[in-house]
Amino acid sequence: MLSERSSVDIHALHRQGMTISEIARRTNHDRKTIRAHLAGERQPGIRKRASPDPFDPFVDYVTARLVEDPHLWAMTLLDELHRLGFTGSYPTLTRQIRARRLRPACIACAHVTKRANAIIEHPPGEETQFDWVELPDAPTGWGYPTKRAYALVGSLAHSGSWRAVLSPSMDEPHLLAAMTALLALHGGLTRIWWFDRMRTVLNPATGDLTPTFAAFAKHHGVTAVVCRPRSGNRKGVVEKNNHTAAQRWWRNLSDEVTAEHAQVSLEAFARRQDGRRREGKHGTTTAAAMRATEGLRPLPPAVFPVVVAEQRTATRQALIDWRGNRYSVPPELAAARVTVQHRLGAAVIDIATASGVVVARHRLAEPGLGVTIRDTGHVTALETIALASAPPGRPHRRKERIPPGSAALAAAAILTGETTPTTTVIDLAAYEQAAKNRNTLP
Template identity: 55%
Template structure:
């Protein structure tokens, strides 16, 4: 007979279960988010001290039934797909990812934009957070991601985004043709309704949304979030194993072996952003702050940066109507490294700000709300004069309310009032 609490045929564990102390955390995370990836949960458990393998963790999740079933979601039916061969150094796939609910401190509204680029052969990918999907931001993101990937492939593949090709014809736009010529790449748009043609970057989009964006805290800046993404790509994404003809190799090893062309200088596009001047007469841009004249605090200005340039221009906003003043450059500063947290001030702006602050400040004690302040002798003298003066008889207005009552009598009835109720003035008028 088995002992109480024992099951026949099941051996009792001799050592304590190493996953036992992580059960509460894993169960709480999965109850809050049933769709949380197991690999994302594994990343979190490693930081908390879990020292077992990923398959061991997933087996513990299954055996303990920690992931609740989601009745609202149903798996999509599978479909046949073809495997496309991608030679080394041949193609880079690009795509935008719209990420909802960015931190409010970013000031980006309801959506952040992530430009993802992936090497089709090795699977290495990188991403850049952008405020907009307009063409200058796209060009800036292409340059930054391509440098992070290590160089240029022969072709760039896009879906039919309007900033690159015409959605109807698939022809490259004239403005982006100059960009492709600058970097020496051929633009290859995807065929219509063939989203799986760029499956490498689509999978990278899925990973970025689930393993990076889903767990991003609310108190990080844009630069800190970008650093988190870069670190994850280098420490987690590049160590994935891929099957090759010679065995298995990591994504990073395959990417280093790809013949990529060197990067030229950035394409000279101009980024223009709208900013509000702070109370300290500073304008924020990419983790740094730049000064403007103090009289512009609270005003809306535009910040312009030419890619590859060393300066930043701050200009006034143009007027709303025709004939309004044109935008005027009010400050030019040397660009500080992105995310450095530097405050770049012009000496003239500092002096003007100090003078404005001193002029606005006084040494007088501020008034207190519960202070007793009776009328002064001067006010009492004026009051005595007013009491001694007789009222002006010509300005007095005598109002007889009975005349208004007589005129309003009977207006809310269906039958007209009798002449006996008319006012005396009305009787005289009708008699005449």
């Protein structure tokens, strides 16, 4: 490797007419090195690698991904590269991106302002921060009413440990159901819950908690606090975890995964994040170690009684899909819109018509099993209707030969103007009888 000063010297000596051998003897460098620098094949200050760079096979993929998404996290990109065979570390990837200048500048985001951030103390077991994160372009197979999915993220402010629950809606029953599942994943309660100024928590007309959510907070014995207006940075822990869930988990989620399997994947991803490094009072630690010191209070023995209702469309076989399983409805509701109702903690679900009349009740199956649960009465009624509506006689075979009949031939003759030739049918029985009565030849 030549320095910038040596590069200047050899170019000057070459300009003076010296040969490469003379320049090599005077500068004490190898002739191949001198020749490469004079030809522009090598740059001063950059050492030529003795072996191929292991990052070279991944340059095209990294370049394409960063052109598609200039804000793609390097950690998210590292997750993708590991599946493609990359064995390097996170610092190696970031160094390669910087050295090769692979990340393009995003002009649209060049003028984003930066605000000052205050440091807020979070004692152990003091605070849990909740927030919704919207996840666009949900897979069609999930059966959600819109193309959006939502994840309620709950973060322990002291340790930064978080869990999340997927939901098809952000209405109040789904919020309480998601919070019930979140609290079970955390395994306990803190003293304070922090929220945004969402309508399902805060009544905008009165500025007070909604009656249902207030009853939910009383049931768990916690204090619910809503952020002041224009103070979104107060919930920085959960907002950063929202960012992580959206950029590192949702961005790479396959279209083939079901909603139930996606929930399992999200829980596993959140648990893996507990291993990240954190700076505590006694030095560097991990989120899992800080989580162990939270001292969470136990959950109530019974869940809060809230009813979650979701609309579904029955199939022609009088079945509905709900949370990874199929349940039967009366056959007269085939292809009709129905509402599935489930009370948290109950072992059954109710299926009601559009007018609210409950027409079926089934025992709840474990979500995601893919089982079909039918009522015996529904099966009998469906078979009766199907047999009654079947046409008489046997159905036609696909390759059966059915030539044109007499009616079709007559109609064709009228269309073509052809007359059907008359044929005389001779009955040979009369001749046979006459021959029997004659004994002699004429």
